[in-house]
Amino acid sequence: MKKIILFAALFISLNFCQKKTYDSFKIGVIADCQYCNCEVKWDRYYKKAPQRLKEAVATLNKDSLSYTIHLGDFIDKQIWSLDSLLPTWNSLKSKSYHVLGNHDFDVGQVNKEKILKKLNLKNRYYSFVQNDWRFIVLDGNDLSFYGTTTKEKELQTDSLFNLLKNKNLSYLKKWNGGLSNKQINWVKSELEASKRENQKVGFYCHFPIYPVDQHNIWNRDQFVELIKPYKNVKVFFNGHNHAGAYEFADNVHYLTFKGMVDTEKKSAFAKVKFDKDTIFVEGFEREPSRKLVIK
Structure with missing residues (x-):
């Protein structure tokens, strides 16, 4: 009897530990x-950005973070704008990643190739693994009027834009962009790898997929069809729409984070905790806090 009680106690203890140690x-x-060193426009207080970044980094450095990611448009224009931000960004205690935004390429044609090195990026799109998650970082400027650096990509951009221009799409704007077929095929290979490794998937991009408005990536429909069979895709985080937005579609949380540069008085940034079946967004200043249940 004592052995049975001891076994039961051990089983309960192990089960409890398993639950606690996710x-x-x-x-x-x-x-x-x-x-940028620019005057206020569209309620964007560009000159306040360096101080807001310092305050955000100071807050983030108080916590034990696995990494910090910026979701694009680190600068508004002019490559030397980075000189006012990178010392602060590089003071982060966590690992850090960048997503490329359309304004990050508003630096003149000769400087576009330098942006990746400045932001410590080896590739324009890439993936990394954190615990049981695979995070896929998209380049929404792959085909775009801002971010192309080769004649081949310019031709592909024109081809995609012309293919879609008669469809009356609200988001077919020249400040947005699209994914090349090469990138789409790479995403599929990443999704297949995530299935083999039994990983949940989160996407990072500058441009949103949902809700549908004037900010979306050009070939969003192609992307939605691509990910639909993969039930392990759980979240899609992006910027670009500075007002922020949220939509839950096909069991995926599509969350647009508010722009740090906007409004005279308040910044915006967040800490995000990934738990077993829930994602907790702790918003600061204008960014709201949220609880996202993973199904």
């Missing part, structure tokens, strides 16, 4: 810092 992790998220 390897959750926390990250920092910033969108559209978008600094």
Whole structure:
């Protein structure tokens, strides 16, 4: 009888430990810092961006974060704008990642190739694994009027834009962009790898997929069809729409983070905790807090 009781106690203890030791992790998220030495426009206070970034980094550095990611438009224009931000960004205690935004390429044709090195990026789109998640970082400027750096990509951009221009799409704007077929095929290979490794998937992009408005990636329909069979896709985080937005579609949380550069008085950034079946967004200043249940 004593052996049975001991076994039962051990089983309960092990089961309790398993529940308690799920390897959750926390990250920092910033969108559209978008600094330039420019006057206020569209309620964007560009000159306040360096100080807002310093305050956000100071807050994020107080926590044990697995990484911090910026969701694009780190600068508004002019490559030397980075000089006012990178010392602060490089003071992050966590690992850090960048998503490329359309304004990050508003630096003149000769400087576009330099942006990746400045932001410590080896590739324009890439993936990384954190615990049981695979995070896929998209390049929404792959085909775009801002971000192309080769004649081949310019031709592909024109081809995609012309293919879609008669469809009356609200988001077919020249400040948006699209994914090349090469990138789409790469995403599929990443999704297949995530299935083999039994990983949940989160996407990062500058441009949104949902809700449908004037900010979406050009070939969003192609992307939605691509991910539909993969039930392990759980979240899609982006910037670009500075007002922020949220939609839950096909069991995927599509969350647009508010722009740090916007409004005179308040910044915006977040910490995000990935737990077993829930994602907790702890918003600061204008960014709201949220609880996203993973199904």
